[in-house]
Amino acid sequence: MSQIVLLRALHWSSSIATALRRTTSVHRLHQYQNHYSYSTLSTSSNEILVRENNTIDTVDVRAPSFPESVKEGSIRLLKKVGDKVSADETIAEIETDKTALNINAPQAGTIEIFLVADGDNVTTNAHIAKLNTSNDVKPISENKKDSSIEKIDAEKVKHTLDESIDKVNIEQTKEKSSTSFISSKPSHILTSVTGSKLDTSAPQNLTTSTKQQVSEARSETRVKMSKMRIRIAERLKQAQNTCAMLTTFNEIDMSNIVEFRKKYADQFFKRHKIKLGFMSAFIKASACALVDNPIVNAIIDENEIVYRHYIDISVAVASSKGLVVPVLRNVEKMNYADIERAINEFGEKAKNNSLAIEDMDGGTFTISNGGVFGSLFGTPIINPPQSAILGMHGIFDRPVTSNGKVIALT
Missing domain, CATH: 2.40.50.100 (RNA polymerase II/Efflux pump adaptor protein, barrel-sandwich hybrid domain)
Structure with a gap:
């Protein structure tokens, strides 16, 4: 605000100097310039200092x-x-x-x-x-709009200016009104604007055929891709170009796991205050399989195979901004309750878009659950530099043969 007041002071001081140059008295000129210096402005300097000190x-x-x-x-x-x-x-x-x-x-x-x-x-x-x-x-934007101090000071300076000009008997200034300080260009602009005529007549009614054409018009919407989606596309394409991927399909009998969940779901919730799902069973089974097959948990680094003696499983989770893959660390040391609790925490973070980058760094193996979309089969893409990924899909009741008999299995 102090800068705006000082700029206004400069404007009126320069106007004083212009008027006083028309007199022959150089002494009078310096006298009035000194009289209307910045220090004599009506705005309190303490108020300006308070505003400046508030930046602390x-x-x-x-x-x-x-x-x-x-x-x-x-x-x-x-x-x-x-x-x-x-x-x-x-x-x-x-x-x-x-x-x-x-x-x-x-x-x-x-x-x-x-x-x-x-x-x-x-x-x-x-x-x-x-x-x-x-x-x-x-805020700064409001300070720029706050011109109350600016207007008060400008009026006082202008009033003092008019009295001083009368005292020095400047004839040319007397003949001119106070509007002489305003440029004539804005008036020309206003005249041209005033003289222009706008067509304010009501628009003509659209014909039936025109309305039909408008209603049947096809449109397109372009939405800029987010950095996350661009990066996901780049990494997936990189995996396809650099990894020799092989996908195998297997059907498994889920009857035992479904029965296990039904039997212990209530006890599990009462004890751990969290629901028992199917994902924890697959994560725990994957951890056991990776311990027995360390080559699947390893990665290739140039001409070397790096065996990781820990199991960090990445779990693909869909969010509003794309697919995110938080990592469950040291899964080989976790029980079912630990796994379910970690999955729920990551799910809440994904919904709230509060997943940290550290939550998704690393990972030695990935599990992707396409079953939530009702898919039957799929070909998941490896998440580099990992060596394998498990894709889970829908659970369906179907008839199968067992010991020569047709039975219904899940």
């Missing part, structure tokens, strides 16, 4: 630290300048090629200014916004 209450809002595997992300602003936010409230979101990162307000306050635009690419720890934690100071 401004807090910087930065982007979070990215892991080494992430270089940048696209930012989406969720708030506007002038919005009041509470501590830890999300004001923006950074979308990377793996997940979305929330930017939260470090303190309660008012958003003073955004230092980035919506859709910009930002890097780790980048400056995002400035948050004003003072209750008295308005």
Whole structure:
């Protein structure tokens, strides 16, 4: 605000100098210029200093630290300048090629200014916004609109200017009105605008054929792909180009697992406060199989085979922004309750878009459940640099033969 007041002072001081140059008294000129210096403005200097000192209450809002595997992300602003936010409230979101990162307000306050635009690419720890934690100071955008002090000072300076010009008997200034300081160009523009005539007549009624053509018109919508979807497509295509993939299909009898779940579901929930699903059985079975077959849990690094003596299983989860693959770590040490609890936590994070990049780093084996879409078979794509992936699909009742008899199995 102090800058706006000083600029107004410069404008009126220059106007004084223009009028006084028409006199022959150089002494009078300097006298009045000194009289209308910035120090004599009616605006309280203490008020300006208070506004300037209030910048001490401004807090910087930065982007979070990215892991080494992430270089940048696209930012989406969720708030506007002038919005009041509470501590830890999300004001923006950074979308990377793996997940979305929330930017939260470090303190309660008012958003003073955004230092980035919506859709910009930002890097780790980048400056995002400035948050004003003072209750008295308005956001920068509001300060620009606040012109009450500016108008008061301008009127007072103009009034003093008119009195001073009368005292020095400047004839040319007397003959001109106070509007002489206004350029004539705006009046020309106004004249041209006033003279123009707009066609305000009502539009003609559309014919029946025209309405039918409009209703039958086909349209298209283009939506920019997110970084996550672009990265998913790149990785899947990379896997197809670099991995010699082989898919085998097997049907299994789920009767025992279905019966096991029905029998112990209530006891399991009462004891662990969490539901028993089918996924935990497949994850536990996969961990046991990987322990017995360490080559499947290994990866190829150039000319070497790296055997990992731990089992981290990636579980593919669908979210609103694409497929995410959080990792259950050290599954060989987990029981059914641990697995179900971890799956539920990742599911909630995926729904809220709060999965951290660390939640999806690594993984030695992946399980993808296409059965939630009712699919019967599928060919899942390996998640590099992993060596294998298990695709699960729908559970259906079907007749099969056993010992020469046709029975119904799940």
